[in-house]
Amino acid sequence: MLIFVINPGSTSTRIAIFKDESCVFKKNIPHSVEELAPYSKISEQLPFRKKALFHVLENEAFCNLKKLDCIIARGGVLKPIEAGVYELNETMLSDLRTGKYGEHASNLGGLIAQEIVEQCKAMGQHNIKAYIADPVVVDELEDVARLSGHPLLPRVSIFHALNQRAVARRYAREMNTSYDKLRLIVVHLGGGISVGAHRYGRIVDVNNALDGDGPFSPERSGGLPSFELAKLCFSGKYSLDEVKKIITGKGGYVAYLGTNNAFEVETRVLNGDTKAALIQDALVYQVSKEIGAMATVFKGDVDAIIITGGMAHGRPVIKMISDSVGFIAPIKVYAGEDEMLALAENIILLNEGKLDVKVYK
Numbered sequence: 001m002l003i004f005v006i007n008p009g010s011t012s013t014r015i016a017i018f019k020d021e022s023c024v025f026k027k028n029i030p031h032s033v034e035e036l037a038p039y040s041k042i043s044e045q046l047p048f049r050k051k052a053l054f055h056v057l058e059n060e061a062f063c064n065l066k067k068l069d070c071i072i073a074r075g076g077v078l079k080p081i082e083a084g085v086y087e088l089n090e091t092m093l094s095d096l097r098t099g100k101y102g103e104h105a106s107n108l109g110g111l112i113a114q115e116i117v118e119q120c121k122a123m124g125q126h127n128i129k130a131y132i133a134d135p136v137v138v139d140e141l142e143d144v145a146r147l148s149g150h151p152l153l154p155r156v157s158i159f160h161a162l163n164q165r166a167v168a169r170r171y172a173r174e175m176n177t178s179y180d181k182l183r184l185i186v187v188h189l190g191g192g193i194s195v196g197a198h199r200y201g202r203i204v205d206v207n208n209a210l211d212g213d214g215p216f217s218p219e220r221s222g223g224l225p226s227f228e229l230a231k232l233c234f235s236g237k238y239s240l241d242e243v244k245k246i247i248t249g250k251g252g253y254v255a256y257l258g259t260n261n262a263f264e265v266e267t268r269v270l271n272g273d274t275k276a277a278l279i280q281d282a283l284v285y286q287v288s289k290e291i292g293a294m295a296t297v298f299k300g301d302v303d304a305i306i307i308t309g310g311m312a313h314g315r316p317v318i319k320m321i322s323d324s325v326g327f328i329a330p331i332k333v334y335a336g337e338d339e340m341l342a343l344a345e346n347i348i349l350l351n352e353g354k355l356d357v358k359v360y361k
Helices: 042-059 090-097 107-122 161-174 226-233 241-247 251-255 262-270 276-298 315-325 339-351
Strands: 002-009 011-017 022-030 069-073 083-085 127-134 183-189 193-199 204-208 304-309 331-337
Touching: 002 107, 002 339, 011 042, 011 339, 022 042, 042 090, 069 339, 083 241, 083 331, 083 339, 090 107, 107 127, 107 226, 127 339, 161 183, 161 204, 161 304, 161 331, 161 339, 183 262, 183 276, 193 241, 193 276, 204 241, 204 276, 226 241, 226 304, 251 276, 262 315, 276 315, 315 331
Parallel strands: 002 069, 069 127, 183 304, 304 331
Antiparallel strands: 002 011, 011 022, 083 127, 183 193, 193 204
């Protein structure tokens, strides 16, 4: 199969072509801040990004749309849905265009995919279909996990669903078993940090890694003291947008150390920076506590703890987490992330009959 993969980010659009699981072409199309500045809404960037993408396709001999079997894009901010592969439909496209559930660069994935479908049809390729898989809004929380302590503030599932599920399936293959037979705790360590409880193929509990829940991270404040946060909000010193930035973007390492670069923090620690060491230790402490909390979801019966994401390259951090939670279950590390391959793998599983296409309603 030839699979075209689209992954829009805030300042770039990544594309790739996979022949089954082998990447035979990839390209990162950068978009400068100046180029994106005229667009007040994410959806307004579509014509600009489409033009840039089709310019690449026209100048790359390998990118023959007529040869493609299907297209898959990174899912955007949609309504809460179960994990899986969803074929694009008008309801989904409408929600992405309007930003009904939130504005994010990933919303452009499905919209760009639809543009390519239309182009393929104009060239006589009428059977091609486009999909998304495992967007950040995957919600399989058990009812008990939704309760926060007040009905006005329910817990919400927003996390690194695509990468978490991809590494969980990878681990299952290596163990010669299937994902839906395992009880796993999966930890994504990146700009945001998410810790998920995967029970037999469903993610039944996970912290909201975007909006301030769970451990702090290089850019996010994580769970904050509620009353102190309320006082800060009504102090008159900060606008709503400024409070949002405190929680997401200017929290964690950024707030304490002035950087979101975990490798830089690790280097400071190795060079004897005691403040950096304390903050790094605190991040590890909070991540380890969250893993321990997720272990209680399984009453301690955990098959493995899987750690992934960019920060998983940091050996000192991984060792400290392992020393804290290694008694719970074996630990497996898959450093970094490969969202493009993860998307392609969903199509392969679909083609093999191991996944079914779901309908966005």
